[in-house]
Amino acid sequence: MDLGLTGKTALVVGGGRGIGRATVRLLAQEGAHVAVFSRTASEVDDAAAEVRAIGRKAFAASVDVLDRPKFHAAFDAAQSALGAPSVLVWCVAPFWKPTRLQHLPDEELDQLLATDLSAALVACRRALDGMLELQFGRLVLVGSLVSQVGIAGGTAYAAAKAGLEGAVRALSVDYARRGITANVVSPGFTASERLEQRLAGDPEQREKLVRHTTRRALVTPAEVAEAIVFLCSTRAAAITGTVLEVTAGAHLNTLW
């Protein structure tokens, strides 16, 4: 199936590793030129080198999405190098540790919402200008299953992810007639390097997460990337304002 991505420019924010990196790879394999943003320079450089090795153009920027002037400068530079992105994938993972709201300091609460919600909307706003000119755009924001199910100590993280879901519904109303769709991909526990490291010393917890899935195996970053890239494609023109869950059934299997 041709996804219609050949020659399109994509920006993956949070594309240095994990789900974002898998998405960068797949977008390039499907023919897109890809700009990659995240803080760790070696990781964005590696991701861009992989895109070039696949035969597409790439741009890498080491940038913290909380540093707005630097983010806007990186966006301008990516646009000069590759053209205006018609695909934006938001895949930033904010740092959070499970904390009940009563113990969550103001600064941590603000930082989490700023990283995972406000910065995502700023990126969408930046990308919309070019998309409106092109009369084509795909906004795909990575949410989380925690917006649907309660997670201990995850009030702020869940609120940010639920905010992304509300945002894509409104965006789809505002921009669908201009050829721009907006969707959330909502993963369950996904075996990214980060999660695997966390679970490495805790096989019991790993087994518990695996048992929650209906297929008895965690989701992989590549599987989440497949869903993201499909929503980025011309094939997904009629899908907007939705939440696509990629959970391996994790929330269906809680009773046994």
Ligand SMILES: NC(=O)c1ccc[n+]([C@@H]2O[C@H](COP(=O)([O-])OP(=O)(O)OC[C@H]3O[C@@H](n4cnc5c(N)ncnc54)[C@H](OP(=O)(O)O)[C@@H]3O)[C@@H](O)[C@H]2O)c1
């Ligand atoms: N893995 C899971 O089980 C799971 C489950 C549900 C939802 N999700 C969601 O899936 C997305 C990707 O998660 P992942 O597991 O692939 O995480 P990951 O492997 O840690 O990757 C996250 C990416 O975000 C970048 N990032 C983090 N903070 C940033 C900042 N302030 N500015 C710029 N870049 C930043 C990281 O690079 P730097 O640190 O170098 O900046 C990295 O490239 C996130 O939205 C996460 O909430 C993950």
